[in-house]
Amino acid sequence: MAVAVRARRPAVTSAAGARRREFYSWYFFRVSGLLLVVLALGHFLLMHAVHNILDVDYTFVARRWVSPLWRTYDWLLLTLALLHGFNGLRVMANEYIRPRQARAVATWLIAGATAVFLLLGTYVLVAFQAPGM
Amino acid sequence: MVAVTEPASREAAAVSAGPRVDYGMLRLRRLRNREGYLAWVLHRVTGLGVLGFLCLHIVDTSLMLQGPAAYNQLVKNVYQQWWFQPLEVALGAALIYHTLNGLRVILLDLWSGAITHDRTLRRIVAWSFLAIMVPLAAVMVWPFIRTH
Numbered sequence: 001m002a003v004a005v006r007a008r009r010p011a012v013t014s015a016a017g018a019r020r021r022e023f024y025s026w027y028f029f030r031v032s033g034l035l036l037v038v039l040a041l042g043h044f045l046l047m048h049a050v051h052n053i054l055d056v057d058y059t060f061v062a063r064r065w066v067s068p069l070w071r072t073y074d075w076l077l078l079t080l081a082l083l084h085g086f087n088g089l090r091v092m093a094n095e096y097i098r099p100r101q102a103r104a105v106a107t108w109l110i111a112g113a114t115a116v117f118l119l120l121g122t123y124v125l126v127a128f129q130a131p132g133m
Numbered sequence: 134m135v136a137v138t139e140p141a142s143r144e145a146a147a148v149s150a151g152p153r154v155d156y157g158m159l160r161l162r163r164l165r166n167r168e169g170y171l172a173w174v175l176h177r178v179t180g181l182g183v184l185g186f187l188c189l190h191i192v193d194t195s196l197m198l199q200g201p202a203a204y205n206q207l208v209k210n211v212y213q214q215w216w217f218q219p220l221e222v223a224l225g226a227a228l229i230y231h232t233l234n235g236l237r238v239i240l241l242d243l244w245s246g247a248i249t250h251d252r253t254l255r256r257i258v259a260w261s262f263l264a265i266m267v268p269l270a271a272v273m274v275w276p277f278i279r280t281h
Contacts, residue, residue: 030242033235044228048273053221054213058201061194078191085184092177113188121191128197 025087032084039077062130071125078121086114172255176234179227186224215277222270229265233258 011017047056064070093106196204211217237254241247247254 030239033239037232037236040228041232044225048221048225049269052273052276054276056212057208058197058204061197061204081183081187085180085187088177088180089184092181117188117191120195124191124195124198 025091028087029084032080036077036080036084039073040081043074043077062128065125065128065130075122075125078125079118082114082118082121086110169251169255172234172237172258175230176238179231179234182227183224183231215281218274218277222266222273225269225273226262226266229269230258230262233261233265 008014011020047053051060065074090107090110093103093110097103097106193207196207212221237258240254241251
């Protein structure tokens with residue numbers, strides 16, 4: 001029999017906290033998805049339809065990255081796509097991985113991968129300087 | 134008992150209702166809403182595909198920091214090769230389908246009456262997909278056909 005009186009868990013770890021986070025995640029998919037329609041499709045069409053992949057080389061990218069606007073575009077695309085994608089992977093891990101410990105490990109790995117790719121992409125976009133441009 | 138996390142989307146909830154038949158990892162279930170099932174599966178598969186490419190793409194773009202020789206070598210030997218183009222078209226197809234179906238999901242979320250028109254919406258997604266992918270694939274592949 002459970003003890004009649006017990007301390008309430010803090011909101012971060014409680015089931016109510018989890019529901020709140022899942023709601024934010026649900027919302028984030030829709031908002032980021034709509035932004036990505038423009039950002040991701042725009043990027044893909046720019047590289048494959050407006051130009052062709054045969055035109056893309058170091059000079060092509062370096063010229064784009066002269067402009068801070070393009071760097072910002074690329075960074076927004078990077079961030080939103082990574083978060084949208086890895087959040088989706090997290091949802092799938094929650095559905096398909098049954099053992100609680102394994103699910104926790106998977107979630108931490110997903111968070112770690114998100115951080116690594118986000119940091120790498122951000123670093124490239126911030127640090128790149130074409131010599132003599 | 135280990136608590137099972139709620140499926141995060143209405144789509145998944147519709148799929149997961151009904152008596153369960155466990156086939157190991159796949160966990161196929163006796164479906165009620167069979168009709169939306171393919172769209173739901175394809176949404177996940179295309180999402181994973183684009184995500185996988187994204188990770189590779191972030192790494193290959195980081196070669197820009199290594200200078201023109203390194204970056205151009207990768208682009209020339211992989212991305213600009215004729216054998217890679219079917220993969221590029223597949224990536225485009227995954228992106229286009231995921232986008233179109235995602236817009237359908239958003240429509241279902243925002244408009245409560247939309248669920249009665251779901252079959253129509255899925256047909257619109259399918260036909261829009263073809264209408265976009267056929268010309269897009271042609272545009273993508275044309276320069277490679279021209280040079281042969």
